[in-house]
Amino acid sequence: PHTIYLKDYTPPVYQVETLNLKFELGDEFTVVTSTAHYQRDPSHLGNTLLELDGEDLELISVQLDGRYLQVNQDYRLTPEGLQILTMPAQGSLEIVTRIYPQKNTALEGLYQSSGNFCTQCEAQGFRKITYYQDRPDVMTLFTTDIIAERAKYPVLLSNGNLVAAGELEEGKHWARWLDPYRKPAYLFALVAGHLKHVEDFYTTGSGRKVTLRIYTEPHNISKCEHAMQSLKRAMRWDEQRFGLEYDLDIYMIVAVDDFNMGAMENKGLNIFNSKLVFASPETATDQDYINIESVIGHEYFHNWTGNRITCRDWFQLSLKEGLTVFRDQEFTADLHSPAVKRIEDVRMLRTFQFTEDASPMAHPIRPASYMEINNFYTMTVYEKGAEVVRLYQTLLGRAGFRQGMDLYFARHDGQAVTTEDFLAAMADANQADLKQLQRWYDQAGTPEVKVTMTYDATAQTCRLHCVQSIPATPESQHKQPQLIPLQVGLLRETGADLALYLEDQPCDGILQLTQAEQSFRFTQVPEQPVPSLLRNFSAPVRLVYPYTEAELIFLMKHDSDAFNRWDAGQRLAMRAFESLLLDLKQGIPLGLSHECVCAWQVVLTDENLDPALRAEALSLPSETDIAEQLRPADPAAIHQVREFVLTTLAKALRLDFEIIFYRLQHQGVYQIDAASMGKRRLKNVCLAYLGHLDDQAVPALCAEQYAQANNMTDALAALAVLVDIDCPERVAALQHFHDRWQHDPLVMDKWFALQASSSLPNTLQQVQQLLEHPLFDMRNPNKVRALIGSFALRNPWHFHAADGSGYAFLAERVLWLNERNPQVAARMVRPLINWRHYESGRAQLMRGQLERIQAHQGLSADVYEIVSKSLA
């Protein structure tokens, strides 16, 4: 595999005016006829070479303006595709290829899922369908003809509008779709199969009526209502918040069971992992409901940020993904609780993106090079990318951000552009100098901001001294300071916020860090305050401040910023873990301070606090978070101290947990509004704590909740507690769940995932046995993620077993997947790559498995890139 560099970008020599695709879908193979009108860029006078990408294609014929071309004379086949050697300034190329969708296990290009045809073309799947310039800066008008047997494939779909359809001989039929918007090949989609749909309508702000359809296999048709309502909410929200309306007469979503990612925003024809469409109270958790709404929103929002304005090249991926994740985050925040959404997003960012940013795969949100672009659909490009978009809004305000968006659309609608274009639109619309923000796009690594405070009682001033630094990462050792908006508050002894004056000027609390070291002096500060720093997580940085335990407890109680009130609790827990780990090492008996216990009691029992926020506060940093922050990590010790803290809190606050649990126990009819979800969340957090008590009553309590539950959230929460306890109730409930849900693959994913995350001693053995379970299927990405992904990512204690058994297991699965689905294989190998963060015994074992994978013959580019970079 070779490396591709951003600096080598050159515009395409030929543009495509129109593209006609004809698919003859067959039982063994599919014949694709593509007819494209090419037009050479006038600036390229002499160039007659037209390079088309193609992979795994059987070429049948090539015609140029009606004349058959001869191999080696008129065209050449290369490992990357097809070169037309004598391409005139304009001409029509008809290329016929044969492909084998039924044998496509990589799930890229055209493939089958449950016997139906579907496509996944982003990033470079289109080249597995036909020879074409498979790059996002080549945009054209697509017309698609689909021909198939009517009995097997009654539904034939592609992008745009259905313009004609008819019958053919031998029981076949056809349909023609025309997409009136120019688009790159990665947004092409085709679906053919035995599908049913639900239909609804949406009237846009300007009064156009849009048909909305969700297509599924017939047996799932009853589970699409939530997705449909989510789509309508998303359409309304984008009009209200950004003035953006949908632009076609029909919007279709198709749910498929076999899908590498979450969902895909193909123009007018989204294809979704069924996990992100189907919901009913009995089968989907509250989190599933929220995820569905957010991903339906995400793909819908792409219609403007991604489709109408797309990326010039794949280095610009964050242009559409960071922006669209930001938009879906705002959508969820506006519809539910902004504070809860912010906390959850930051929790995920810190757990997974910070880890990635400190790994050998660290890359800027706009990478400068890649081997396999599929490896860059990352937490960094998506989630950190969204944080960088958020920086504009924090700096410019909502109104200023909206002006920037408006200018971005006015300037670039219909174009393929770069992140610089986005920055320029934001800056120009606000007459702001945002040049320094560019560094966020080019430098990898999580910035660290160290703050210290000095208070001068005589002058009544308070100085915050800020030092920023960015760790070395593979792409550069020496970093330039970035523009970091640091939102702060100063708390009085009463807990109230002081009015802020910077050098006697009123201040909104957002400090702009632009230099490596900087001081800010607040005046008119009558008493020594406690600083609240990085409020609402105003930038994706690690904030370091020498807080005392007492100050953190004070902030937990009083901070007016809900995010920081939560974060103070997380910091308090992290301090406790750190000192307990030291005690454990030195053989000192473990203990948790009385003040700490009381601090959590105060939060738990604060009836004025939103139950969801109480639940968040009681959800302590995960073992993965601790490993990430306290290196070199010893996963066994981390597990031990974290369990110690949970058990100590459970014992000390047992009565409170029980009171709250019983009070919230029965809620009647299942509802998915934010308030009901918050109550269920708090109740189930209480149950999880009670699960840490060594008490006979606990399994019975869980078994009862499991049996009584009228919704999946409560059933699963009870089962999750049982799964960590070796008791007859565990066996019975797992068996019951299996028998009840064996017909539903998505629910069974939960059953596999639960067992893979169990803390009981024989978990790896159990996981290995489950690989043989008749309902398990290594070819289905959801199953792989449920069983193997959960074990490697959600069960650090067992995955990092000191004997290396977890690592060996993962490596073996990665090699199996490597042959069949490289994209998923490359995802699964990731838990090994941060081997340098672990104590030396485990580090060596992890490295050993990476070397074993590297030595394997026939390694895909996907896996090779990650493994070789990890070992470098």
Ligand code: DPP
């Ligand atoms: N572009 C897709 C998404 O993020 C990924 N396949 O929505």
Ligand code: ZN
């Ligand atoms: Zn996206």
